[in-house]
Amino acid sequence: MMELGLIAEIATSAMIVLGSLLALIGSWGMVRLPTLMERLHGPAKATTLGLGALLVGSVLYYQFYKGQWSAHELLISLFLFITAPIAANMIAKVHLHRLRQDRAKAGPAGTPPAPSEQSDWSTFEAPHSDTPVATSQE
């Protein structure tokens, strides 16, 4: 039993440390990186992953120490994994608009190139008819 307790303790604390580390890296990146597109990586990727690791740690804790199977954390991760990319996506869209209006600074990679010869980024174009996007248009 002693063995299991030790393993559980190590596993739980590893997840917590990993999660905190990822969150720290994400936050650090957001503060350090120079332009928005780069800074977006921090909270969108690293911090989300870090939170996920923390939540797994919480599941392990309840499983090993309280003997309870806890699924709340998985649901929270699901919410987070659905919403965080959307938030990042929206921020990026705004940034594209600001670039066009010269209200923001482009990163070292320059302004993003147009996806193809004929079309522009979706946020600059009204949705084409007969596409799934058009469902929400009246």
Added chain:
Amino acid sequence: MGKRAATCCKKVTAKKEYRSQPMAVPATLSTLVVLPFVAALLIAAFGGAQRWVHSGLAAAGSAIGLALILSVAGPVIGGDILSVSAPWVPAIGLDFSLMIDPLGLMFAGLIFGIGLLVVIFGHFYLADGEATGRFFASLMLFQGAMVGIVISGNILLLLTFWELTSLSSFLLIGFWRHRADARQGARMALAITGGGGLVLIAGMLMLGIVAGSFDLMTILQSGDIVRASPLYPVILILILIGCFTKSAQFPFHFWLPHAMAAPTPVSAYLHSATMVKAGVFLLARLWPVLAGTELYTGIVTSVGLFTMLFGAWAALFRHDLKGILAYSTISQLGLLVMLLGFSIEMAAVAAVLHILNHAAFKAALFMTAGIVDHETGTRDIRRLGGLAKAMPVTALIATIAAGAMAGIPPLGGFISKEMMLYETLEISLFGLPWLVPVVATVAAALSAGYSLRYAWQLFFGRPRDPEPQAKAHDPAAGMWISPAFLAVLAVLLGLAPMLIAAPLVTAVSSAVIGRAVPEVELALWHGVNTALVMSIIAVAAGVLMLWRHGTLLRLYEGVRHLDAKHLFERGLGMMDAAVRKAIMLVHRPSLQRMLFATFAVVALVMAEGAWIGGGSLTGTREGLPASPVAIFAWLLLIAATIAVLLNERQRFRVLIYISVIGLIITLGFIHLSAPDLALTQIAVEVVTILLLLLALNLLPKTPPVLSRPSRRWRDGMLAILGGLGIGGASWAMLTRDPGQTISSFHLANSYSGGGGKNVVNVILVDFRAFDTMGEIIVLGIAGLAIYALLDTTSRGTAGERLRTWQEDMPHSPESHPVMFVMATRILLPLVLAAGLFIFLRGHNEPGGGFVAALVVAIAFMVQYLASGFDWTDSRRRIGEHFLIAAGVLLAIATGLGSLLFGANFLTSAFGYFTLPLVGELELATALLFDLGVFAVVFGAVMQTLAQLSHISQRAARAHAARSRASSAENGA
């Protein structure tokens, strides 16, 4: 059992002996009052049904009521007083006590009997497509209130019904709501009779206090105490104002002619036979208590006498048929009031007989006026004439009724008028024995004049205007059957008074006077006496007036008359202006000023408390050590607050700092072990930010500078003072030991009493559920107020400005980003599941209806945000108004449900159930209550969202319409 029966329904006979009570009596009495209200509810419930359903229900209600009255008529006239009583609010002496004696019996009979006739008449009178459901429902509402007045055994109950008659008469006078005169008339009637009702409440309360009881029987027996009381003059005058306003006595008479804007069946019912007699009824009812003093006789007699004269004089010169009848009603009511004012027993007998007579002939006259109006299209007597040829039946009925009103033998009106004239000889007013007889004779002559004019100018002579004449014909039998019945009654009251009226009149008079009256002898012929001579003079003078009516009219119209309506409206306008001025003194319509006042008061109160209280600000309670995290959060809070102040002109940025403050407060709640508050705080925070975003979108992005620097300094200082005050008070409170608080009770009883481990939730839905109910009602009202405020912005200048509002920020052509839209749709069921989870577990763990509603509201708001208002709204099935109403009703119904089990309002019950897969589940009735909370909160949030969205939606539509129009112009 025997004791119970004795306390709940006792029967007192006039001779004070106890007889066995038939079990049917309490049921009969309660049915009498409940019946019309049930009929009103049923009619309203079948509002969309055919007309005959509405009138049928109303007629059935009235007929059953009449039958019940007739079933108890025998014993009541025989001297029994039937009564039933149940305590309602015993603490203030209000019992639901009903009592029927001959006086109540006569009035209840009139109310149901004439009610039945009016319903039949009304069925045929109302035009196609009129809201018959609303009409008959209001009519029944009035009938119930009126019956309540006449058979109340408790004066507080009587007052309740009294007010209800004012309200229902408001609905009936204003029935044709599209007509300005109907609305004005209804408002005036409500102001006068309702206002009089308020005065009456004061008088009756004082009367009850002086008599030592609100029970009518007790009061009727304590006349000597009341008359000897120093408060007697005040009581008398207050009660008289109540009676005089209701019965349209001078100087409160002017509402009655304006109430003629009501449909004619209403006038026939309310304004001749029943409601206006409520004042007379109350005078008769309280006759043994109030009458007999010099003050009483002086006021009541002179007011009645003057009203009788004035009303008759004015009636002679009206041209509108209903106007003539309205003033004649004022005059006849004056006669009744005067007779009751004499304080002579035989005068009371005459009054009782005249009430019967007047009800018969006046209702008949109103109905014939309605028939003439209905068939010719006009009520102007100057355009009518010679109608007897075209409508012989109506002419016959109207002439008989007018003859009764004129007091011509052998009709009923003659007997009561002669009795009246006879009694006037007994009275000397202001020390002048000739005054009352002479004025009464003049008034009788005038009333003969207008009665004869009504019949003569309408039905005889030559037609004056060919157009209404051409259309005139007798209506279908359904319309004239009611007035014909009343006209026959008027004849019988004259020909066979001893047979049909004497027993009733004797019994009623005894009830009015309070002791047995000598045998009443009613007959047409009493031999030649002074009264007969006066009567002959009156009729002769009446004929003369008819003959010389043109001359009199020119004389009358040569004099300028005061317009009471004009005076009333000017007075009302002055009061309005004064009140508005007073309100402006204390309540300026400026948010800044109101906030200034609020903060100043808080600062002053705190300062005053500190000054008076003395002692040290810091209490003796030991503090907790502050962790570095807490200190950091505190610093963050201060930094965010300063950031809000510095960025005050950039509204969106301020929003971010405000949400930082909200998040820190949430963390604080978690840190201090208040997960419920934290959950609520974070949900409220999200909802608020979303709604504020919507609202800010409509406002200019940088607000204009409104205040000068000096004022900003002043406001800043005040804000700091207020903040210091609140902070200091919190500090003083928190550093002291709270001592014994109610929290310990809640903690101890939450699980055993309320079945929940989450004390906060149990407090909300169980311990203090009544508070919560009030709160959700307030929240519902707030939601509706937002609707009322923002929905009206679509009109007028504001609406014009909002329609031309344009987005002042660049927009992406891709208005609904596909990733955002799809993600929110995936999220919806997940969030709904989370909401359900939070809702269900609320009773034992953090959660509950309020938070769940906010969470679900967020899920829906995000749909609106991502997919657009139109797309989302078209997929919505349940409206916000419904949600709010259903929530409040569900909460109330849950509370009432516990009454069925004999428990108090809002008592909760709970049990534990095991469901497969889910496990053990606790279900409490509090959960249903919480569902009501959920619905109201959700509805209110959605209401706000919808209203804010509508503004930009309307602007977008107007914009699209404008650009279409301009492109069409360019194309052309």
